[in-house]
Amino acid sequence: MLRRLLLTSVFASGLALTAQAADQVEVLHWWTSGGEAAALDVLKKDLESKGVTWQDMPVAGGGGEQAMTALRARVTAGNPPTAVQALGFDITDWAKQGVVGDLGAVADKEGWDKVIPAALQGFAKYDGKWIAAPVNVHSTNWVWINKKALDAAGGKAPESWDELVALLDKFKAAGITPVAHGGQPWQDATIFDGVVLSLGNDFYKKAFIDLDPETLGSAKMKEAFDRMAKLRSYVDANFSGRDWNLASAMVIEGKAGLQFMGDWAKGEFLKAGQKPGADFVCIRFPGTQGSVTFNSDMFMMFKVGEDKQKAQLEMASAIENPTFQSSFNVVKGSVPARTDVPDTAFDDCGKKGMKDLAEAAGAGTLMGSMAHGYGAPAAVKNAVYDVVTRHFNGELDSDAAVKELVAAVAAAK
Amino acid sequence: MAQAATAPSTRNYLQELLPRLVLAPSFAAVIIFVYGFILFTGYLSFTDSKMLPSFGWVGLENYSKLWALPHWWRALGNLGIFGSLYIVICSVLGLGLAILLDQKIRAEGVLRPIYLYPMALSFIVTGTAWKWFLDPGIGLEHTMHQWGWESFSFTWIKDRNFAIYTVVIAAVWQSSGFVMAMFLAGLRGVDNEIIKAAQMDGASNITIYRRIIIPMMRPVFLSAFVVLAHLAIKAYDLVIALTGGGPGQATELPATFMYSYTFTRNSMGIGAASATIMLIMIASIIVPYLYSELRTGRRS
Structure with missing residues (x-):
């Protein structure tokens, strides 16, 4: 009885895995309120224009506590989402579990090391490897x-x-x-x-x-x-x-x-x-x-099958695109995670925030x-x-x- | 049993097997998902689990850490206040209401559900409604001020010394109707002959209740106690909706403690240890109760 039950569920999850399309990212996040959702929509549209479908997995709740609980279940079941919104030491903790992906291919090509402040790299990299793509920098x-x-x-x-x-x-x-x-x-x-x-x-x-x-x-x-x-x-x-x-x-x-x-x-x-x-x-x-x-919202990338890696890297690259960084952060109220983004689109507080960030990073x-x-x-x-x-x-x-x-x-x- | 053994026809055999077959899946599910996971949690409380379960054995370290936390003592102290007040007030109110309703009054059929309905609400709804009602800025105090009673002040929910009592108020409002229903059933079960005999001996109504009826309700008291006690120990949603554990940590209870350590503080080992302690607390209430129930059951 039990064995059959187990067999069926294994079979079912196997089916679910193969049924997923190749160029698709599944994104777990808690940006569900009006302004946040609008900001995220910028990324979604950008990816869709590149032929990557966005499978949304929103889990509401301010600091992402519920989202992290949902993530635990997915990872324990061996089926993590492609990308997960995450904060600070949570990223390091997940990296220690050995379940995160590697963005090195994109990061090296696009020179993330040079434009993203070292303090952020301390979280977005683990063991010298890029594992997360920082979206923004909030300062408190x-x-x-x-x-x-x-x-x-x-x-x-x-x-x-x-x-x-x-x-x-x-x-x-x-x-x-x-x-x-x-x-x-x-x-x-x-x-x-x-x-x-x-x-x-x-x-x-x-x-x-x-x-x-x-x-x-x-x-x-x-x-x-x-x-x-x-x-x-x-x-x-x-x-x-x-x-x-x-x-x-x-x-x-x-x-x-x-x-x-x-x-x-x-x-x-x-x-x-x-x-x-x-x-x-x-x-x-x-x-x-x-x-x-600072605190910085990042998309932490999980280890996924080879068929999904292309879409994952595509998404990481789209996040660090300076145009996206500008348009997203104007909507969100934060400042870009890279210090080489022009501040023309931002209001006075945003401009001050960007200037302060660059100064403090230096x-x-x-x-x-x-x-x-x-x-x-x-x-x-x-x-x-x-x-x-x-x-x-x-x-x-x-x-x-x-x-x-x-x-x-x-x-x- | 004996009959089936002497005449083992296929039909009888099936008849006997059927209930077991029907029950087997749910039995297996309960074994795995309730008792299996209780054991798993107990095991985790001896491991170094942080964010995800891990299996490095650390012995009693989590328990010693747990008992050194002022936060945990706070939660236990609050449970003591909340639990005792909740059980006592609910029982007294429930019994009182039941006795009043038992006076063969008119419209009992209307009154009874009115008292019982709060139980149909979830604790989240109760908590949210009472949060608004007790909030000095929008609730009772604000309304009184608008009505002209300027000196009226009721700020318990914002006061760390009194916030736990607002949890008691909301919980009592929710559950006392249910306790009333239990007592009412008990009162209706009392043999009328005994009461009539007492009346003929010239006992007053008060004496009848005090010396005869209430002592006969002992089993109901016990059931009410067990139901209320386990509700108190597992109270979580009410606190989350009403105060969120605040102001400060003034209304933290063991259940909110357990959730925050297990899921938001990445200290699953300590969370599991606190869950185990809670299980022991509940077991120490339920097991003697079950034992006495089973014993009297066998005797009759």
Whole structure:
């Protein structure tokens, strides 16, 4: 009974494999919301014009958690999709399982090594081989300020921590919520990225990339938590559990002064018909000018049969095409993953983002975002989330938070 | 059995074989997909599985890591609060409602389903509805302010010290009608003769309930406890919909802990260890119950 069942299912999956067309890519992703889907459509059309059919496999859910669960099932069953949207250390983790493909043929021909920043290569390559094609670069250390509120408070964008605090006090005096924030662990951690980075590039690197226990337990880290506690005093009472786009809406409507959020927030402002510079202002987190904490969406390529490799390479090449990089990222709100794409099609914030990225890549201050899985693997990232969110919600004071952070990171490593 | 053995005609043989044949596939499926995977999870909890199952033996390391995590203790503490309040309030409310409905009132047929219907909803729906209702910005508090009661304040769902009680409220709202139905069935099963005899002895209604009827409902209490206890331990969807485990980690329960460690934190070993602990908790409730049920079953 059981054996027959097994035999039938093996036979059935064999059939399914052979039934697939040669020039076809199956793509697992979580870009299902309006703007994201529109951006992805650019790639789909591009590939279809080259005769490659696109088999869509969308799995909705913000950070791709559900998508990664679906992927586990497919890989365990021995039938991975051609390409999978993935982030940071997830890519490295999959590569360790020995299931990813090799894009060397395209990457060498097109010279990816020269145009894609080294910090991104650290994730898109494993063991010296290209395994993923980076689509874009988001950076997380942005502040989005309501222009009207800023003008009312003197009109000068803050450049240091003290200036930021002064500005927030003025917002408070003006009767608006100073900081629009959503109390979800990843949002708390996104602010923490900026706060830690504002205390120095080396400090950020040692703490979040090298995970050095001494730095994690240092007095400077306590200072970072103190700053978080200070920022906590500027959010409204009803912040917990709020989605990030609702927080953006508060800034757009002028109910709140500013929001700390990655550049995907720009899409919300643009959708509401606002113009950068005129209605809202984008600046780097005060004290982090010249540095960028990034997260980058990549398409990770899996090991597939030879019949599908051609389409896979075709797709990788299409993703790194400068024209596509420009048109996709204009729609998505991020900046191109290669530094040689002209910035003419981008708005002011986009242009600034591209300039900052190129500068930071040159100066070695382009670092992975801890909050978004580019600083450390998922286990460590979530351990940091735990401590930051508990501290932000008042469960731990700054001294205790520093101790917990050291212990939590050590336990998760 | 004995008859079939003495007269083994083909027809009888088939008749005996048929039920087994019909049950065999589902039995096999249950063996593999329930008990097989329980064993597999137990095995994984002793391995170094991270993102995918792997089979490097690490002994009890995952368990020692698990019990060192403040997050896990938090989840257990919350389960203690949630579980005990949920079971006690549901039982008391359920019994109370059942006694009131049992007074041969009019329109019982209308009232009973009204209390029972919340059980027909999924916990996701309950959680989402209560999330909106309890949210100070759009729900109850906001409405009260609009109606002119400016000083009204109900912000439990945003308060880390009280958020777990909002989970209790929503869960009680969902399940107490079901418990009521169980008790109502129990009350209807009480022999009228006994009650009449007590009434003739001059016992008041309250005494009859306290000394006679409620003690006779012991089996119903036990069933209600078992149903509610396992619902509490596996509670996941309600928390996810209502608070997402927040504010901070204020409403994390073992089930949400297990999911996040297994699937989003790439620590499948620790996740499997927590799942095993949850299984042990449920087993420690169900096994004695089954044992006593089976024993009384055999006696009668």
